[in-house]
Amino acid sequence: MKRFFKFGVAIVALLVVVGCCSECAKECVGKEQTVIENILTRRSIRDYKAEPVCREQMAKVIECGLYAPNAMNKQTWAVRVVDAPDFIEGVTAIAVEQMPRIAEQEGFRNIFRNAPTVAFIACPEESYSGEYDCGLLSENMMLAAWSMGIGSCCLGSVVPVMNSEAAKPYLERLQLPEGYKLLVGIAFGYPAQEIPAPTPRDMSKGFYVE
Numbered sequence: 001m002k003r004f005f006k007f008g009v010a011i012v013a014l015l016v017v018v019g020c021c022s023e024c025a026k027e028c029v030g031k032e033q034t035v036i037e038n039i040l041t042r043r044s045i046r047d048y049k050a051e052p053v054c055r056e057q058m059a060k061v062i063e064c065g066l067y068a069p070n071a072m073n074k075q076t077w078a079v080r081v082v083d084a085p086d087f088i089e090g091v092t093a094i095a096v097e098q099m100p101r102i103a104e105q106e107g108f109r110n111i112f113r114n115a116p117t118v119a120f121i122a123c124p125e126e127s128y129s130g131e132y133d134c135g136l137l138s139e140n141m142m143l144a145a146w147s148m149g150i151g152s153c154c155l156g157s158v159v160p161v162m163n164s165e166a167a168k169p170y171l172e173r174l175q176l177p178e179g180y181k182l183l184v185g186i187a188f189g190y191p192a193q194e195i196p197a198p199t200p201r202d203m204s205k206g207f208y209v210e
């Protein structure tokens with residue numbers, strides 16, 4: 001009887017998950033990579049298809065970010081996701097005016113490594129854990145994305161552009177809470193390049209001490 005009950009609960013849970021998902025989310029059910037494989041195969045992706053990331057998938061990415069560990073569960077972060085072409089093109093135009101040479105890069109379409117979807121991550125200016133919390137949140141988001149075949153790339157380079165006077169209207173559109181500073185942008189999109197080989201890591205940086 002107990003076993004029958006458990007089976008029933010599992011079936012209902014599965015129906016709820018599948019029933020609630022749109023087509024793009026359904027494709028991913030059961031295809032998630034294992035955590036370790038996911039971590040070791042993620043690479044920064046620097047060219048993307050034009051199609052924005054499906055918003056339902058992106059909602060899951062945001063949720064995974066917000067479930068990151070964070071000091072005293074104060075959740076000292078703000079995440080804003082943008083896929084509006086006028087935003088991406090507008091900020092790109094400002095960046096090109098400031099640094100005309102960036103537009104000379106082969107295949108250049110925008111300053112977010114051609115990503116159609118960008119997350120902006122911010123934390124309070126005065127916070128002992130904000131930057132750390134946001135780092136954990138960012139990695140959660142990038143790994144969650146990768147598990148669904150969505151590439152990503154952290155972009156520190158977009159922060160000075162977003163903080164420039166010309167980009168003020170775009171920064172305001174992010175509606176960051178008072179006293180928050182922008183830490184990083186994260187490009188998200190479906191890769192339009194081969195997945196790069198692993199970048200070398202110095203394994204001597206971590207070891208047991210006896």
Ligand SMILES: Cc1cc2nc3c(=O)[nH]c(=O)nc-3n(C[C@H](O)[C@H](O)[C@H](O)COP(=O)(O)O)c2cc1C
Pocket residue numbers: 042043044045046153154155156157158184199
């Ligand atoms: C805080 C931060 C800022 C970064 N800024 C940039 C950037 O402006 N442009 C870029 O192409 N990559 C940027 N990266 C990506 C790193 O270059 C990349 O993670 C690193 O080279 C390791 O490669 P992998 O991500 O493929 O393992 C940034 C990464 C971090 C964590």
